[in-house]
Each structure stands twice: as C-alpha cells, then as structure tokens.
Amino acid sequence: MSLYANPTKSSPPSPYLPSACRIEEALRPTAKEKFFRLAPHDPHILNYSPGQFFMVGLPGYGEAPISITSGPDEGCIELCIRAVGNVTNAIHRLEKGDTLWVRGPFGRGFDVEGMAGKDLVFVAGGIGIAPMRSLVKAVIKRGGFGRLTLLYGAKGPEEILYGDEFEGWRAKGVDVRITIDRPSPGWKGYVGVVTTLIPPLDIDEGRTLAVVLGPPVLYKFVIWGLRHKGIKDDDMLLSLERRMKCGLGKCGHCQINCVYVCQEGPVFRLSELKGLPEAI
Amino acid sequence: MEENAQYLYITDRGFKALVKGLLKERRVYGTVRKDGFPAFKEISGAEEIELVQTPTHLSAKEFLFPQREVLLKFDIKDNTHEAVVEAGDQAIIGLHPCDIRAIGLMDRVFSCGAQDVNYLARRGRTILIGSDCMPDRYCFCKSLGDTDVDSGFDIFLHRLKTGFIARTGTEVGADLIRKFAGPRMPSPRELTELEGLRTRREGSFTATLEAPPEALPGIYAMSDESPVWERIGSICYGCGSCNNVCPTCYCFDVRDEVRANLNDGERVRTWDGCTLDDFARVSGGHDFRKTRAARLKHRFNRKFRYLSGRFDSLFCVGCGRCSRACLVRINIAEVTNELIRESYKK
Numbered sequence: 246m247s248l249y250a251n252p253t254k255s256s257p258p259s260p261y262l263p264s265a266c267r268i269e270e271a272l273r274p275t276a277k278e279k280f281f282r283l284a285p286h287d288p289h290i291l292n293y294s295p296g297q298f299f300m301v302g303l304p305g306y307g308e309a310p311i312s313i314t315s316g317p318d319e320g321c322i323e324l325c326i327r328a329v330g331n332v333t334n335a336i337h338r339l340e341k342g343d344t345l346w347v348r349g350p351f352g353r354g355f356d357v358e359g360m361a362g363k364d365l366v367f368v369a370g371g372i373g374i375a376p377m378r379s380l381v382k383a384v385i386k387r388g389g390f391g392r393l394t395l396l397y398g399a400k401g402p403e404e405i406l407y408g409d410e411f412e413g414w415r416a417k418g419v420d421v422r423i424t425i426d427r428p429s430p431g432w433k434g435y436v437g438v439v440t441t442l443i444p445p446l447d448i449d450e451g452r453t454l455a456v457v458l459g460p461p462v463l464y465k466f467v468i469w470g471l472r473h474k475g476i477k478d479d480d481m482l483l484s485l486e487r488r489m490k491c492g493l494g495k496c497g498h499c500q501i502n503c504v505y506v507c508q509e510g511p512v513f514r515l516s517e518l519k520g521l522p523e524a525i
Numbered sequence: 526m527e528e529n530a531q532y533l534y535i536t537d538r539g540f541k542a543l544v545k546g547l548l549k550e551r552r553v554y555g556t557v558r559k560d561g562f563p564a565f566k567e568i569s570g571a572e573e574i575e576l577v578q579t580p581t582h583l584s585a586k587e588f589l590f591p592q593r594e595v596l597l598k599f600d601i602k603d604n605t606h607e608a609v610v611e612a613g614d615q616a617i618i619g620l621h622p623c624d625i626r627a628i629g630l631m632d633r634v635f636s637c638g639a640q641d642v643n644y645l646a647r648r649g650r651t652i653l654i655g656s657d658c659m660p661d662r663y664c665f666c667k668s669l670g671d672t673d674v675d676s677g678f679d680i681f682l683h684r685l686k687t688g689f690i691a692r693t694g695t696e697v698g699a700d701l702i703r704k705f706a707g708p709r710m711p712s713p714r715e716l717t718e719l720e721g722l723r724t725r726r727e728g729s730f731t732a733t734l735e736a737p738p739e740a741l742p743g744i745y746a747m748s749d750e751s752p753v754w755e756r757i758g759s760i761c762y763g764c765g766s767c768n769n770v771c772p773t774c775y776c777f778d779v780r781d782e783v784r785a786n787l788n789d790g791e792r793v794r795t796w797d798g799c800t801l802d803d804f805a806r807v808s809g810g811h812d813f814r815k816t817r818a819a820r821l822k823h824r825f826n827r828k829f830r831y832l833s834g835r836f837d838s839l840f841c842v843g844c845g846r847c848s849r850a851c852l853v854r855i856n857i858a859e860v861t862n863e864l865i866r867e868s869y870k871k
C-alpha cells in the first residue's frame with residue numbers, strides 16, 4: 246500500500262482524468278443509435294480486447310460505460326451508443342471533428358486465443374450487437390475456428406445495426422441469421438425474438454461455445470434455450486450490464502454479490518456466476 | 526506489559542502542547558461534544574478537545590473521503606480537463622480502535638488496483654491520533670476480534686487520572702511526542718492504572734456476536750434465503766443513514782456540476798449508499814436490487830462476506846454506528862445473531 250504524502254511529486258496520475266479522442270467519423274445508423282470512430286491522442290488506450298469497455302464522457306454531463314465495437318488492432322476506437330439519458334443524449338449531439346473523452350479500456354474481455362478451434366454461436370439482442378461486432382471481427386481476423394453462427398434479434402428492420410457488414414461476414418464463413426420481433430412490411434427474414442432461432446440450430450455441443458450479449462431481460466431465455474441444446478454453463482460466455490460510476494473497482498455500483506463487474510467482468514462464463522444469485 | 530519501550534507518559538500539559546504544535550502546521554480535527562453528542566470537529570485550540578469515550582455518531586471518514594470531493598475541473602469551451610487532488614496536512618485526534626481499523630480498511634480499498642490518488646494523497650498527509658473508549662450497548666468490536674489496535678495510528682493515547690500513556694505507532698508519531706509533549710518513561714503505578722482501565726473496558730461489552738468472526742462469511746453465505754431479510758426490509762426506510770455513518774462504507778456517485786456561466790465546472794464524487802433506491806438501477810429502468818430487503822441483504826453481506834475475499838478482512842469493525850443511527854432500530858449485531866442461530870438449526 247502506498248500513501249502519497251506529496252501528491253504532485255510521488256503520486257501516479259489521477260485515474261479519473263479522461264483522455265481526449267478526436268471524432269473521425271460520426272454516423273447515425275438508426276434513430277436511436279449513433280456510431281463513432283475515434284482517434285485517441287494517447288495511442289496506449291488502443292490496446293484493448295473485444296468485450297472491454299471505456300468510460301465515455303463529456304464535461305458537464307458525466308460518463309457512461311460503453312463497449313468497444315471495433316475489432317482489436319484496427320488503430321481506432323469505435324463505439325455505438327444508444328441515446329437513453331443524460332450522457333448518451335449529449336454525446337449524440339457530437340459530430341466529426343468534435344472531441345469525446347474516454348477512460349479505459351476497462352474490465353475483462355473475451356479471450357479470443359482461448360476460444361480458438363471451437364464452434365462459436367453468437368447470440369446478440371439489440372445493442373448487444375455492438376460488442377459482438379468487436380468479437381466477430383477478432384474471430385474472423387484470427388481464423389482457426391470451427392463453425393461460426395450469429396443469431397441477432399432486433400425490434401424491427403429499421404433498428405438493425407451493421408446491416409451492411411453482414412454480407413462481408415457471411416463471405417468469411419459466418420452464418421448470420423437475423424430476426425425481428427414483429428412482422429414488418431417488406432421483411433422476408435425470421436420473425437420472433439432471438440430465442441426462437443436457437444432450437445433449429447444444429448449444434449455439436451461438445452465443441453461449441455456460445456456467446457450471449459444483450460439487454461438483461463434477454464439472458465434468462467437464451468440461457469434456457471442453449472441449455473436445452475446441451476450446451477454446458479462452462480461453455481456459455483456473457484457480458485453483464487450494471488450501473489458503473491468509476492470502472493476502477495471503487496464506487497461499488499457494479500457489484501454483484503462478491504464480484505465487481507467492472508473488474509472481474511463484464512465478460513463471464515455462466516458457470517462463474519453460479520452462487521451469484523443477483524447476476525441474472 | 527512486555528513492550529514498555531512503546532509506552533511513554535505525557536502530562537496533560539504535554540498533550541496540550543502536542544495539539545498546539547499540530548495546529549501550527551496543519552488542520553486539526555478532534556472529538557468534542559456537539560449538542561451533547563460526541564462528534565469530530567475542526568478545532569482551533571487544544572482546550573476544545575474532549576476525548577469522548579463513547580463513539581461519535583458520524584465516523585471520521587469525511588476527513589479522508591469527503592462527502593463531496595472534486596475529482597476534475599473542466600472548461601467546456603476550451604475543452605480541457607484538469608485533475609484535482611485536494612489534500613492538505615491534517616491530524617485527527619480522538620479516533621477509537623474501531624475507527625483506526627476502519628481507516629486501515631479504507632486504505633486497502635483505495636490503494637488496491639487503480640490508485641485513488643485523491644484518497645491516498647489526503648491519507649498520506651494525515652496524522653492519526655487514537656484515544657481509548659468505553660463500549661456502549663451497540664459496540665461489538667470485541668466479537669470481531671481485537672478490542673485494541675497495535676498499529677494503524679501515529680499515536681494512541683490512554684487517559685489516566687492525570688496525564689496519558691502514549692503509544693507510538695510510527696516514526697512520525699514518535700517524533701511528534703518527543704518534539705512537543707515532553708515524554709518520560711511511565712512509572713509502574715501508571716502502567717498498572719492503564720492495565721486496570723483495559724480490564725474494566727474489556728468487561729464492559731454487552732453486545733456480542735454468538736459466533737466467532739471466521740465463521741461469519743460462511744453463515745452469511747447460508748443466509749441468502751433467510752426470512753430475516755424480508756422482515757427487516759419491510760420496516761427499513763431506505764434512508765441510507767446506515768451507509769452515511771458507517772466508517773467502512775465507501776461507495777460513491779460521480780456527477781458533473783456546471784457553474785452558472787455554463788462553461789466551467791467540476792466532476793465531483795459524493796457518498797452514495799447501497800440502501801438507496803436507485804443504487805443498482807441501469808438504463809432502461811432494470812433494477813438489480815429492487816426491494817429494500819435485497820438492498821439490506823447486500824449491505825450486510827458486504828460487511829461480513831462479499832468483501833472478505835477481496836480485501837482479506839471482514840468489513841465491519843463493530844462500531845455499532847449503523848444500529849445507533851437506524852430510525853427503525855435495525856441492529857446489525859442482533860440481525861447477525863439471528864442469522865447465526867438460524868444457521869445452527871440447518
């Protein structure tokens with residue numbers, strides 16, 4: 246333990262000080278989401294893995310935890326942000342050339358190397374496709390996996406994110422299946438919540454890892470569906486959403502029983518959540 | 526008493542001279558009686574201090590982890606941030622053993638992993654001076670292990686009929702005593718008086734836990750489904766007083782405050798409480814601990830179970846403050862005893 250008698254000379258920099266990123270590109274893929282490509286001033290923060298997140302902030306508004314949506318080693322940080330409240334609405338007003346402030350990357354992401362050789366089933370609901378994209382890109386880039394399947398559920402066709410990238414993923418061998426919650430004129434694909442895509446899957450449960458990313462309500466049903474297909478809790482990975490105020494394991498907001506999601510998570514094996522009744 | 530070397534005698538005048546010496550170089554907070562109640566307060570003269578033996582209602586955590594603290598200053602137009610570390614030399618006088626242990630736990634929290642420079646800088650410039658206490662009916666530190674501390678302070682004072690026995694815990698503390706208080710070796714009679722005080726104190730505890738401290742994490746782990754949570758949850762106001770007064774509750778909120786000129790402002794952290802309504806609510810309205818029962822269970826488990834693996838210690842020091850402050854008399858020792866009894870039946 247170190248105490249700093251003289252803060253200017255001996256103490257490390259404040260972990261609360263964000264670093265600046267220039268917005269290189271700002272797109273509005275849907276009515277609720279905005280996509281940003283950031284060029285950070287400090288190149289060190291580009292060292293991230295899929296599943297990790299940044300505390301993203303604007304002076305005067307505050308910070309919100311946001312997952313990384315770009316693949317690793319792409320030389321930039323991409324974020325996809327849904328406007329839901331104070332901070333996220335303020336961020337939505339930013340355009341190319343503006344500055345966004347970030348701290349991070351934080352948390353434990355996916356161990357892509359450790360997943361190599363397996364069949365992967367990605368299940369994403371809503372904004373969960375944002376962190377999933379980072380993982381899918383990393384997996385495609387590395388190669389050396391078995392069958393890759395992406396199940397993605399959105400409310401309606403107008404809410405689908407990254408629709409223009411799926412053909413490219415299919416070309417790289419990912420079986421992309423998209424479903425929307427309710428029928429919509431002109432939509433020819435699947436209809437129903439994302440869990441309905443699970444039973445028809447042909448799964449080799451011994452060599453399959455499932456990755457589930459979505460809003461908290463999604464997890465119970467998806468997990469139930471995957472267990473029915475014989476996938477063990479040890480082979481299910483998911484990312485938990487909690488309120489977060491620091492990203493540093495201090496503020497206590499993200500705590501689930503003994504676990505601090507910002508430190509030990511946000512990515513967990515389902516088996517690790519056994520004994521954490523508040524987790525799901 | 527084997528380690529006589531650690532023990533020094535100082536007179537009442539020596540104590541006053543010590544406080545005076547501290548006041549010359551730093552802010553000094555000491556225990557006083559405020560409207561009849563023991564409290565910590567900034568003092569400007571040694572005569573203001575009363576080394577109150579019963580616990581203060583509020584802990585001393587605000588001097589190390591203020592209720593509101595600036596982390597950053599920003600300028601919206603210039604688009605700049607500047608880290609702020611507000612730390613000055615200070616001393617806290619009148620800390621009881623539980624307070625000192627609580628500060629040791631806070632030190633672990635803020636130095637584990639990312640270094641919280643705001644806390645650690647302030648802590649590094651703080652001199653801790655303990656003084657002995659007498660338990661009231663809420664104190665149960667004895668059941669959590671030690672009633673006394675032998676480290677974690679700079680100086681610890683034991684009040685005798687006249688003068689004090691001072692123990693020094695750091696070089697800084699020893700230097701201060703030498704420099705200001707004119708110490709001498711205690712006489713055998715003074716050491717006997719101290720021994721008598723200690724024995725009297727040891728025998729004065731009324732609140733006790735019915736299981737040893739090592740058993741508590743396991744007992745709490747068995748109690749997730751206990752009916753106790755619903756019962757206390759149904760009377761709890763969710764007021765957060767227990768969090769406020771607790772010397773080891775460190776959860777905080779962070780928010781931005783903008784000046785009237787709508788340009789410059791500060792990112793501040795303020796105390797938060799896990800018993801408050803929206804503590805675990807996320808966007809979209811999903812609340813991971815909707816009921817007061819769930820939130821109390823969380824708070825109690827944090828003290829006796831959740832943090833024990835992470836920081837290698839229980840996080841309750843047995844000061845009884847939360848029980849003393851609770852409007853509906855939820856008593857942490859009694860609740861724990863109920864859980865202990867239930868677990869014996871299982």
Ligand SMILES: Cc1cc2nc3c(=O)[nH]c(=O)nc-3n(C[C@H](O)[C@H](O)[C@H](O)COP(=O)(O)OP(=O)(O)OC[C@H]3O[C@@H](n4cnc5c(N)ncnc54)[C@H](O)[C@@H]3O)c2cc1C
Pocket residue numbers: 298308309310311312313325326327328329330331332333334372375376485486487488489511803806807808809810
């Ligand atoms: C690890 C992680 C990764 C994430 N990744 C992404 C991502 O990639 N993209 C994305 O868009 N989102 C992501 N989120 C969610 C995102 O962090 C939240 O949407 C964001 O914090 C909302 O912040 P805000 O200030 O805009 O909203 P707030 O103003 O905080 O409020 C948003 C909503 O939350 C509720 N709420 C919040 N505070 C209170 C309160 N005090 N009292 C009552 N209700 C309250 C309300 O329902 C409110 O409408 C992620 C979250 C986590 C934990």
Ligand code: SF4
Pocket residue numbers: 767770771772773774828840841842843844845846847848857
């Ligand atoms: S939980 Fe209650 S008794 Fe324990 S340290 Fe906190 S205030 Fe004191």
Ligand code: SF4
Pocket residue numbers: 760761762763764765766767768800821847850851852853854855
């Ligand atoms: S002080 Fe008592 S009433 Fe208030 S939140 Fe704590 S337990 Fe509930």
Ligand code: FES
Pocket residue numbers: 488489490491492493494495496497498499500505506507508
């Ligand atoms: S976000 Fe503050 S402890 Fe995890």
